Amino acid sequence: MPNSKLPFSGCPVPAIREGMPSPRLPEAVFKERYREHFFDPAFDPLRDHIEQITQVAWDAYKDQRKSPITQKAGSDYTDPDYDLSVQWIAARDAIGHAQHQHETASTPSVLIVNGSPRTEHTCPSEMSKTWRMHQIALQVFAEEGIVVETLDLSRTVSEFGRTIHPCKACFSTAAPLCHWPCSCYPNNSLGQIHDWMNDIYPMWVRAHGVMVITPVHWYQATSPLKLMMDRLVCADGGNPDPTSTHGKHAEEAKALELDGWDYPRHLEGRLFSVVVHGDAEGTENVRRSLVDWFTSIKMVAAGPDSSLDRYIGYWKPYATSHVEYEEDDAFQHEVRKVARTLAEAVHLKHRNQLPVPGSSLEEPRQK
Numbered sequence: 001m002p003n004s005k006l007p008f009s010g011c012p013v014p015a016i017r018e019g020m021p022s023p024r025l026p027e028a029v030f031k032e033r034y035r036e037h038f039f040d041p042a043f044d045p046l047r048d049h050i051e052q053i054t055q056v057a058w059d060a061y062k063d064q065r066k067s068p069i070t071q072k073a074g075s076d077y078t079d080p081d082y083d084l085s086v087q088w089i090a091a092r093d094a095i096g097h098a099q100h101q102h103e104t105a106s107t108p109s110v111l112i113v114n115g116s117p118r119t120e121h122t123c124p125s126e127m128s129k130t131w132r133m134h135q136i137a138l139q140v141f142a143e144e145g146i147v148v149e150t151l152d153l154s155r156t157v158s159e160f161g162r163t164i165h166p167c168k169a170c171f172s173t174a175a176p177l178c179h180w181p182c183s184c185y186p187n188n189s190l191g192q193i194h195d196w197m198n199d200i201y202p203m204w205v206r207a208h209g210v211m212v213i214t215p216v217h218w219y220q221a222t223s224p225l226k227l228m229m230d231r232l233v234c235a236d237g238g239n240p241d242p243t244s245t246h247g248k249h250a251e252e253a254k255a256l257e258l259d260g261w262d263y264p265r266h267l268e269g270r271l272f273s274v275v276v277h278g279d280a281e282g283t284e285n286v287r288r289s290l291v292d293w294f295t296s297i298k299m300v301a302a303g304p305d306s307s308l309d310r311y312i313g314y315w316k317p318y319a320t321s322h323v324e325y326e327e328d329d330a331f332q333h334e335v336r337k338v339a340r341t342l343a344e345a346v347h348l349k350h351r352n353q354l355p356v357p358g359s360s361l362e363e364p365r366q367k
Contacts, residue, residue, distance in 0.1 A: 163195060
């Protein structure tokens, strides 16, 4: 993907900086941690089998078998003979299918992201107000004839095998080292499995609009929402061909970027709206951060009324917050208005009646 207009062609590839302490574990420590999976005494009759499994896990860790099942990349890639993870290929195929659905859909679709980890199905023992706002948005989109997909991030804390692993910041080494979709996970040798992002990427690609509804946690976005945002970095400039860097070869990635990287915007042009609510502080900051993030990845605000931040039961007891929400008719109407704004914009965009001023102009500076 070279772009000869970029001014870095011919620059020497910088030396790779190294020197952080190794995280590699000795065998005894690794096995002790691995056995914690079987802490429940119900596993006691199976201890001999567990020891065999633990030994296999140690061997995989010792040999760094990140992707134990691979296949040749094939003719669609820079290096057809490179061994690609079959799990990455499946994720890439799912994104390709989602992009086809996005381009050919007869009815526009919206993704609603519930950013709250709170749910009655785990420790809080009560549903989130965010989910109730999701229900309002869901009703609006149904009335507008829009297909809706829900991404409920509370599943990361309440459902087995729903994990969003942290971003490893490959992009900061060089943009082409960050693969689209992310190839950092699963890492079978480190036990970094059940990565939900391989299901989440197609949701974002398929959607014509995205509505994020979230509370404030300590002046910031919630943990699962921020994890997802970080892992979407590969959607904004990420490399769709891991064979071009032969996996995670930093020198090759730096050389590619310096030769002229075009920073492909895989979610460009999709519309967005945002609702942020809080109890005591931080709503405006989080709302601004989310809007800035969406804009940075070249998604488009649905309109001047497409973002909202409000307090519910400001500095009142948390125990009565749902009552405060139920009595705040104006806020519920505002949530409905944000959803309807996105619905109207999505319909216009789907009919090619929503021009985006400046979208055809050349970018003077890449990320």
